[in-house]
Amino acid sequence: MSVLVYIENRDGQFKKNQLELMSYAKKISEASNQDIVTLSIGNVKEEEWARLSAHGATRVLNGENLPNQIDNEVFAQALFAAIELVQPKYLILSDNNTGKALAPRVSVKYRAGIVSGILGLPISYEPFIGKKRAYSGKAFAHVKVNSDLKVLTLSPNSFEIKESSGNVQLEAFEPTLPTPKTKVVQADKQTGKLLLSEADIVVSGGRGMKSADNWGPLEELAEAMGAATACSRPVSDEGWRPHHEHVGQTGKIIGPTLYIALGISGAIQHLAGVSSSKVIVAINKDPEAPIFAAADYGIVGDVQKLIPQLIVAYKELKQ
Template structure:
């Protein structure tokens, strides 16, 4: 009856999304009064760090046949491990990997699936979890009726919390299936917190007038320790890289703080960001629709306001 969490890694490193998934799963297991283990697939360089996030045991699947990521191979390995250790609830991050395997796992285990869960189950004997729908315009409670359950947990649901105890790390006894795809290359931007994991995001749009003006955005992001993002027209014009595009067709994010600069706030953009905890909008047009979705606003020319806001951050953070 235990909980098994898939701790994903990217290029051999477990990141915040995995630490959050473990923290969530520990809380879930304590609530259900059951044990909680984690599984990693492939060589993980920071497995000792992962072992501090509350799992009773970490099962490593680290064989030569392991691919960097193959939903078919991974789902079979996780489902087989779950069966052998008696885990009935599988938790994964609501990430590119987690979303790819969740449906497969649900089919393999005949499990009820809820993706993008944003809270622990409600009190009571039924297993009911909440998630948002319609890009944040609605919330729904999902009741899972089956014994086996698969859930993916969206970022920023619980802050990662270390445990006093350290997990045992053991090798999992599972037979791996053949790879169904061949991973050729994994390209990521080094040294930057990826947008779906960022707590602070500074985002800019067409109001910037051209890619050569992004220095003030990068300066502000650096002062804050924030990740930079952009609106669709900016990505489409190649002013900024494709992976920075947030919105309906780009990445959906839910940081603690989203600062939108020179972005009008079209509904397709809001769909990707309106789950942010606090939204600050800088726009010279007081009628920009984004102000309706914002908590705080500055009606001003961004070329004046952004350097001044940067100074304000420097002064306050130094105080």
């Protein structure tokens, strides 16, 4: 019996979310008294194994010769091969594009129930009940899984990274895979850029930013704070910012440690997408804006004037 966790690398490195996932899988394996097996696909930099080790990894199925990004169906076949090999009780993935594409396939293949976007540790193990967001962040659901194999996709920022002693043993993993039906003809990477879903701090702009040309200072603030940038729906609809930055009910639902809303009024659809942030800061010129009801700290004022002052104040603090 074991817990199988798929740890995804990006450009050969394991990012923060994946260390959360590793710590989480370790905790689940301890609580349910099972071995932990880690699956890695694609080429990983040598020094990264020590980091994984420090977060509890022991046996690692190392699919280093498999491509990093592959057709979902073929990728699922690799996952099935790992499942056949270790016969897990739990399969744990990130609730990201990869996890969303793969977990349902495992569910069908093994008749395994999923808690998608599980928030932290389960409410109970026997029976297995996990908590997830519902109604796009306006509620939470307690989901009971009836099957023997449980598939969990962990919501980012819902479990703290914990160091624990591991001892990585790499084991070559070379399943025979079918020919993919789809073919990648071009790949565009946002190398080096902090992903919205991975960020601890998110600086987000709304219609109160007035135009696409005013984003320079917001980006400067985000860069100074090591934050990712985001926006509200009207901003991405206007084309001021790309769609992948849209947070809210129909965009991305995020839960960073700190969410800074600049010139965002706070429509219910927007709040649904950010309400699980630990701390929310709102700056808006309208004192009646609903964002203030959801915020922990607020300033009624002009964002254009305040952003440069925030940059200065933040830099002073960090000196």
